[in-house]
Amino acid sequence: MLSSLCGYKPISLSKIKRVIPCVLLSLFLCVFGSESKAQQRMSAEITTKQVYNKKLIRNERTLYYSSNGKVVVHYTYPKEYFMTSNSLGEIAVYQPDVNEVMLITDKSMATQSEIFLYFLTSDYTNLNLTKLGFVLKEVKKDGNRIIKTFTPTKKEDNSIKKVVVVNEGQKPIYSAVYNKADKIEKKTFYSAYVELPMVTFPTKITQITYNDKGDSIVSREEYNNIKTKDFGINTKFEYSVPSNAKRVNPFGIK
Numbered sequence: 001m002l003s004s005l006c007g008y009k010p011i012s013l014s015k016i017k018r019v020i021p022c023v024l025l026s027l028f029l030c031v032f033g034s035e036s037k038a039q040q041r042m043s044a045e046i047t048t049k050q051v052y053n054k055k056l057i058r059n060e061r062t063l064y065y066s067s068n069g070k071v072v073v074h075y076t077y078p079k080e081y082f083m084t085s086n087s088l089g090e091i092a093v094y095q096p097d098v099n100e101v102m103l104i105t106d107k108s109m110a111t112q113s114e115i116f117l118y119f120l121t122s123d124y125t126n127l128n129l130t131k132l133g134f135v136l137k138e139v140k141k142d143g144n145r146i147i148k149t150f151t152p153t154k155k156e157d158n159s160i161k162k163v164v165v166v167n168e169g170q171k172p173i174y175s176a177v178y179n180k181a182d183k184i185e186k187k188t189f190y191s192a193y194v195e196l197p198m199v200t201f202p203t204k205i206t207q208i209t210y211n212d213k214g215d216s217i218v219s220r221e222e223y224n225n226i227k228t229k230d231f232g233i234n235t236k237f238e239y240s241v242p243s244n245a246k247r248v249n250p251f252g253i254k
Contacts, residue, residue: 040067041237042120042199044226050219064237065120072239082239094241101245119201125170126150129163137162144168171200185210197228 041064048059060077069087074080082094091104118128126148130136134150141147146167152160161182166174171193177186186209190202203223210216231237 041065041231042226042228043231043235043237045224047222047224048219050217052217053215062236064235064239066237070237072236074236074239082236082241084239084241092241094245099242099245100248101241102249103247119199124200125167125172127163127165127172127175129165134163145173171202183210194226196226199228201226 043062043064045062046060048057048061050057050059058077059075061073061075064072064074071085073083075082080096082096083091084094085091089105092101093104094101118124121128121131123129123131126136129150133154134152136148137151138149139146148165148167150163150165152158152163159179161178161180163178164174164176165172172190174190175188176184179185186207188208189206190204191206192204193200193202201223203226205221205223207219207221208216209219
């Protein structure tokens with residue numbers, strides 16, 4: 001998954017549709033646009049460590065979010081490149097050292113989705129599921145925890161049987177995605193919350209993804225230097241791919 005980008009291999013359009021949700025996390029917990037809170041801009045430095053087949057893959061990037069739906073992600077390690085997306089589903093992956101860009105237009109992938117982003121929605125306690133067409137089917141209480149079960153209604157979610165979200169107060173601390181066989185495909189743990197203006201945000205997110213063979217991929221994301229103001233002069237909120245960039249497909253990080 002993540003190694004497709006970090007391993008510098010050519011990426012086809014079909015593959016990048018699988019890679020982007022992994023790199024940016026959470027295929028279905030996404031689109032918000034005008035649903036975002038009053039926060040105009042936010043940025044964060046993100047480190048991802050992923051373990052699969054006893055191999056550790058590290059990825060470092062800085063995310064820049066604007067309330068108009070534009071997201072710029074500046075990857076700095078192990079290779080520099082940029083990924084921009086907007087609420088129209090227009091995605092650009094740009095490699096500056098060779099001036100090459102791959103462009104994708106896919107409405108279903110509009111502004112998706114750093115976990116960073118859906119905590120900016122009014123439905124963050126439900127991980128934005130109700131805004132994405134999931135229906136709340138059951139609510140249970142276990143001590144100070146609330147356990148909620150959601151089921152999908154959209155045809156594109158036909159591989160998902162249900163999603164379980166566990167809250168402590170208003171804070172999600174755990175979620176699990178179940179496939180049609182009622183087996184867990186993905187677990188996510190949310191911890192180390194911080195209180196920011198207009199936002200309550202988990203700075204440590206651990207995700208375990210299981211494949212058909214029973215193997216797992218463990219990914220840990222840590223968010224640092226989260227800002228809602230005082231950004232300085234070298235930010236990339238308005239970053240755009242150079243107009244003279246060569247368009248390529250598939251895209252290969254070199």
